[in-house]
Amino acid sequence: MTSLIEGPSAVALDLVHVPDVRGAQRPRVFTAPSYTSTAGQEAVELAAVAGLMLDEWQQFALHVGLGERPDGSWSAFEVAVNVARQNGKGGIIEARELAGLFLLGERLILHSAHEFKTSVEAFRRIVALVTNTDSLRKRVKAVRKTTGEEAIELLTGQRLRFLARSGGSGRGFTGNCNILDEDMILGDDAMGALMPTMAAVQDPQVWYLGSAGIGAPSQQLARLRRRALAAMERGEPDPSLAYMEWSIDPHVKECPPGCTNHDDPRSPLSVAKANPALGYRLTLEHTERERLTMSEEIFARERLGVGDYPSDGTDTWQVIAEDAWRALTDGDSSMSDPVVFAIDVTPERSHASICAAGQSGQAVHVEVIDNRPGTGWVVERARELTEKWGPRCWVVDAGSPAGSLLDDLKRALRREQDGEAESWGDADDVPLLAPVVTPKVREIAQATGQLYDAVVAGQIVHLDQAPLATALAGARKRELGEAWAWSRRTVGVDISPLVAVTLARWGLAAEIEEPEEEVEPWADFG
Incomplete structure (x- = not known):
């Protein structure tokens, strides 16, 4: 998902000290x-x-x-x-x-x-x-x-x-x-x-x-x-x-602080790059008023040329070849413990996916558990799956659209407070039925590369489910320096099953922070 502006978007630029900027006359x-x-x-x-x-x-x-x-x-x-x-x-x-x-x-x-x-x-x-x-x-x-x-x-x-x-x-x-x-x-x-x-x-x-x-x-x-x-x-x-x-060329959410490989949407130079009439029939004062009034996404589209371009289906299976993916189908495959679940949501929040990964012999079995419209069903379903499977962890990219579900997910996964639970104190201290892991930017890129490598090496098995196949058919790369991740904005299909499968597979080997045990006061002071 495109991260358009770093910092408060409603902060006005000091145009008094901005030098005379003219629009780029070449595209x-x-x-x-x-x-x-x-x-x-x-x-x-x-x-x-x-x-x-x-x-x-x-x-x-x-x-x-x-x-x-x-x-x-x-x-x-x-x-x-x-x-x-x-x-x-x-x-x-x-x-x-x-x-x-x-x-x-x-x-x-x-x-x-x-x-x-x-x-x-x-x-x-x-x-x-x-x-x-x-x-x-x-x-x-x-x-x-x-x-x-x-x-x-x-x-x-x-x-x-x-x-x-x-x-x-x-x-x-x-x-x-x-x-x-x-x-x-x-x-x-x-x-x-x-x-x-x-x-x-x-x-x-x-x-x-x-x-x-x-x-x-x-x-x-x-x-x-x-x-x-x-x-x-x-x-x-x-x-x-x-x-x-x-x-x-806008920043993406994985860009590190101070990234110079992409254009800062708050910079007058970015406005100039996308508006050849700047300084002729268009002024920075006007574009700045637009930025303060519009949402980040709308300003990026209407003034900075950051578009949403659908796939027409003629250029499918560009990242992973269809034959390579279909060859890994195993209708009898199943997961063994421990399993990992992951959640992903489309940028428009029109669909959400829960996917799982677990060992299947020498390979990793990946599977779409649910892919449904909306997001209202996700948290309740996550609780059901946790109680049934006792997963190693849940994986959610905190910087993605699914990140908004994290608080509700953690509340849903807290253990029932009965019996000795009274000693746990505040609700935030109640242990979770399963850990919730949020990968860092570099780990997301690593997860994508690891899934790709596993497919190439034949170390993935799956059930040939339509939502996952559709996502792979429309998948595109988004460059992240020398690595890459799945692109959300340049495709016209729901790739949430693919993103969730990628995160779930990564979660099988992810480090999980164990909660610190609370030490009784007399243990320290004798």
């Missing part, structure tokens, strides 16, 4: 195919004629997106600009549409947004730019303002149409260029309606523009981003995608 996440020429400069100059003065980063996006191969065709079939709101992505859209109409000769440009009102507002802005520029206005045949039919048509036949991505809008149109605004809300249905419109077009292009991913609705954006990250990892550009993302 942190970037890939683009090579090009020999570009129509970007012509697009920038045309926009200026219409009174639209573009920042350096906006010009960069147009130069890259309108890059051309030696034969004059587009170097990038898809162009994506992922940047926080109020930075000026609308200017890129308007410049691209002006270029398509008046420079590039594109017969039909389709502009769509998730919400119709957003599409209409974009229509009004481009109409104002065109009608207020004599050299452009005289080339216009008609401006159609009928609701649902908004369009600009030139005397030479080029058209720019505005649509909402609903009800199959866009089907039947053959667009030379598709402009997909609000791409963080763009799923398979919309792509199915719009992409086939380009099949019969020579040298088409599609532009995606929006802000950080918001989870399940961001299916298409997540696909584009994965392609970009994969290209960066292998050091080779994606052959048909130009992807530009302004964002920070």
